[in-house]
Amino acid sequence: MGKGEILAEIKKELEENKSLPLFGANLVFGEGDPSAEIMFIGEAPGFYEDRDQRPFVGRAGKLLDRLIGEIGMKRGDVYITNIVKRRPPENRDPFPEELKSYKPYLAREIEAVNPKIVATLGRFSMNYFYPEGKISRDQGRVFWWNDKILVPLYHPAAALRSTSVLGELEKSFQKLKAVAAKFDELVKERKEKPVAEPVAPAEKSEQKPLF
Ligand code: URA
Numbered sequence: 230m231g232k233g234e235i236l237a238e239i240k241k242e243l244e245e246n247k248s249l250p251l252f253g254a255n256l257v258f259g260e261g262d263p264s265a266e267i268m269f270i271g272e273a274p275g276f277y278e279d280r281d282q283r284p285f286v287g288r289a290g291k292l293l294d295r296l297i298g299e300i301g302m303k304r305g306d307v308y309i310t311n312i313v314k315r316r317p318p319e320n321r322d323p324f325p326e327e328l329k330s331y332k333p334y335l336a337r338e339i340e341a342v343n344p345k346i347v348a349t350l351g352r353f354s355m356n357y358f359y360p361e362g363k364i365s366r367d368q369g370r371v372f373w374w375n376d377k378i379l380v381p382l383y384h385p386a387a388a389l390r391s392t393s394v395l396g397e398l399e400k401s402f403q404k405l406k407a408v409a410a411k412f413d414e415l416v417k418e419r420k421e422k423p424v425a426e427p428v429a430p431a432e433k434s435e436q437k438p439l440f
C-alpha cells in the first residue's frame with residue numbers, strides 16, 4: 230500500500246469509529262504531501278476547520294501559510310494535521326480522554342508520512358512527543374525523537390494575540406528551515422557521536438536540545 234492509501238484507510242477508520250469522543254462534529258483529517266519531509270501538528274480543529282473539514286484554514290491557518298511561505302515552501306509541500314480530529318465545543322482545550330482516544334490515529338499518520346521533521350504547534354502536540362516539555366522554554370529548540378527531529382513551536386493562534394510570540398515564532402521558523410537544510414548532516418553527526426543522555430522513556434524524545 231502507498232502512503233496515500235494508508236492515510237485514506239486511517240481516515241476511513243476515524244469516520245467509522247462511533248466510539249470516538251466528539252463524534253458528532255465533522256472529521257478534520259490531515260492534508261498535504263503524504264511524503265512530506267516536514268509535518269506540522271496542531272491540537273484540534275476550530276470553527277472554520279470544522280466547517281471546511283480541513284486543518285488550519287482559519288486565521289491561525291493563514292498565519293501558518295505565511296510562515297511556511299517565508300521559509301521558501303508552499304502549504305502543499307508539507308503535511309498538516311492535528312492530534313484531535315474533531316472540534317471541541319467552543320474551541321475549548323481538548324480533554325485528556327479526547328487526546329488519548331485520537332493519539333493512536335496520529336501515531337499511525339506519523340508512521341505513514343514518516344517525515345524527517347515534526348514541528349508541533351502549541352503545548353498539547355509538543356506534550357505528545359515530549360511530556361515534560363514547557364512551551365515557553367522549549368519552543369524553537371531542536372530535539373531528536375527516534376529517527377526524527379522535533380521542533381516544538383508556539384501555536385500560531387498565540388502569535389495572533391502577541392507580537393512578541395509572533396517574533397519568536399518567526400525566528401523558530403528560520404531555525405526549522407536551517408535544520409531541514411542540514412538534516413542529513415545532523416543524522417551523520419549523531420551516528421558518529423551518539424548522544425550519551427538517556428532517552429526519555431515516555432515518548433523517546435531526547436531531552437537535551439541539539440541547539
Ligand atoms: N488550531 C489548531 O490547533 N488546529 C487547527 O486545525 C486550527 C486551529
